Amino acid sequence: MNWDDTTDTPAPERLVGASADREDQAVEAALRPKDLDEFIGQEKVREQLDLVLRAARARGATADHVLLSGAPGLGKTTLSMIIAAEMGAPIRITSGPAIQHAGDLAAILSSLQEGEVLFLDEIHRMSRPAEEMLYMAMEDFRVDVIVGKGPGATAIPLELPPFTLVGATTRAGLLPPPLRDRFGFTAHMEFYEPAELERVIHRSAHLLDVEIAAAGAAEIAGRSRGTPRIANRLLRRVRDYAQVKADGVITKEIAAAALSVYEVDSRGLDRLDRAVLQALLKLFAGGPVGLSTLAVAVGEERETVEEVAEPFLVREGLLARTPRGRVATPAAWAHLGLTAPHGATGGATGGNGQQDLFGT
Numbered sequence: 001m002n003w004d005d006t007t008d009t010p011a012p013e014r015l016v017g018a019s020a021d022r023e024d025q026a027v028e029a030a031l032r033p034k035d036l037d038e039f040i041g042q043e044k045v046r047e048q049l050d051l052v053l054r055a056a057r058a059r060g061a062t063a064d065h066v067l068l069s070g071a072p073g074l075g076k077t078t079l080s081m082i083i084a085a086e087m088g089a090p091i092r093i094t095s096g097p098a099i100q101h102a103g104d105l106a107a108i109l110s111s112l113q114e115g116e117v118l119f120l121d122e123i124h125r126m127s128r129p130a131e132e133m134l135y136m137a138m139e140d141f142r143v144d145v146i147v148g149k150g151p152g153a154t155a156i157p158l159e160l161p162p163f164t165l166v167g168a169t170t171r172a173g174l175l176p177p178p179l180r181d182r183f184g185f186t187a188h189m190e191f192y193e194p195a196e197l198e199r200v201i202h203r204s205a206h207l208l209d210v211e212i213a214a215a216g217a218a219e220i221a222g223r224s225r226g227t228p229r230i231a232n233r234l235l236r237r238v239r240d241y242a243q244v245k246a247d248g249v250i251t252k253e254i255a256a257a258a259l260s261v262y263e264v265d266s267r268g269l270d271r272l273d274r275a276v277l278q279a280l281l282k283l284f285a286g287g288p289v290g291l292s293t294l295a296v297a298v299g300e301e302r303e304t305v306e307e308v309a310e311p312f313l314v315r316e317g318l319l320a321r322t323p324r325g326r327v328a329t330p331a332a333w334a335h336l337g338l339t340a341p342h343g344a345t346g347g348a349t350g351g352n353g354q355q356d357l358f359g360t
């Protein structure tokens, strides 16, 4: 089984991976909220963005540039489309990796209509020269197009119509400050609360014409890792199960049974996540253990453990990365129903600064 969901090649999909697989891409369009009112959760972002857009509309102006930052599947692409819809403007969609040369960007910018929204996904992966061209375009609505090569090259200034750049990034920290500073508004998207995910699930179930009980939605929400994309994906898998094994209605029991078939546990951990925790607890008494050793123990690549499994385990407070290695927290022992051996290094007796990890 290939767990790697960081590459672009279609691999066997990980049900709780946050990046979009092919099936997601096909249904996402249908499930996307179309305006700010329909967009669930992210109250602060919604309120702030609403003000930005309303004010621009009232002035009859083009909205300020907006940066959306947050983990995969939290609604960045969705919000960019909402921004265009709320402004009554067309939207052009491209991404950092698609812009190899500054010329590619110049071609896009110079063909924008007045007020158009340019959505630049994965803006942190743009090339350097394109980035520099973007600075000027964002600030002065102007680009210098270089014609010719070498000493004879000349820069021809080109006026651009006012436009709204909406940049999206999963790695806001990687953006150079000059770029970050040119956005008039930055929205930090947070993981969703279970109650918000329940609303996402009810809404999607309605659109997919699936009957779902409140407790069924709650069951799925609790396993969705704070991520609407995962909630929608789990909903579709549970729907399959409900159709095949029952009368199509999603109850709490059906949801739980379906997700146990797919090996997604009560907290949203999948087989890989649990394998990592189990190795850490059972083979290394809770750690500390080096990443490479841990990876060998679960038969995975180091990178897979580090990039695919660990971020969620750390976020859930089940695993800690310490200078001496990976350490399980008491919550990890409890989640797997195991008891920490007395005097385990990973326990509260660890000494040298590890106590604070466990609040003792």
Ligand SMILES: Nc1ncnc2c1ncn2[C@@H]1O[C@H](COP(=O)(O)OP(=O)(O)OP(=O)(O)O)[C@@H](O)[C@H]1O
Pocket (backbone or CB within 6 Å): 018, 019, 020, 027, 028, 029, 031, 032, 033, 038, 039, 040, 041, 042, 071, 072, 073, 074, 075, 076, 077, 078, 079, 170, 200, 228, 229, 232
């Ligand atoms: N606030 C929300 N309310 C309802 N549905 C949402 C919300 N946010 C996201 N979704 C749903 O989750 C799915 C993923 O959202 P989206 O594609 O916008 O995420 P993203 O942040 O752009 O992810 P990526 O970083 O992978 O590009 C979409 O199907 C969308 O309908």
Ligand SMILES: [Mg+2]
Pocket (backbone or CB within 6 Å): 076, 077, 078, 121
């Ligand atoms: Mg997106």
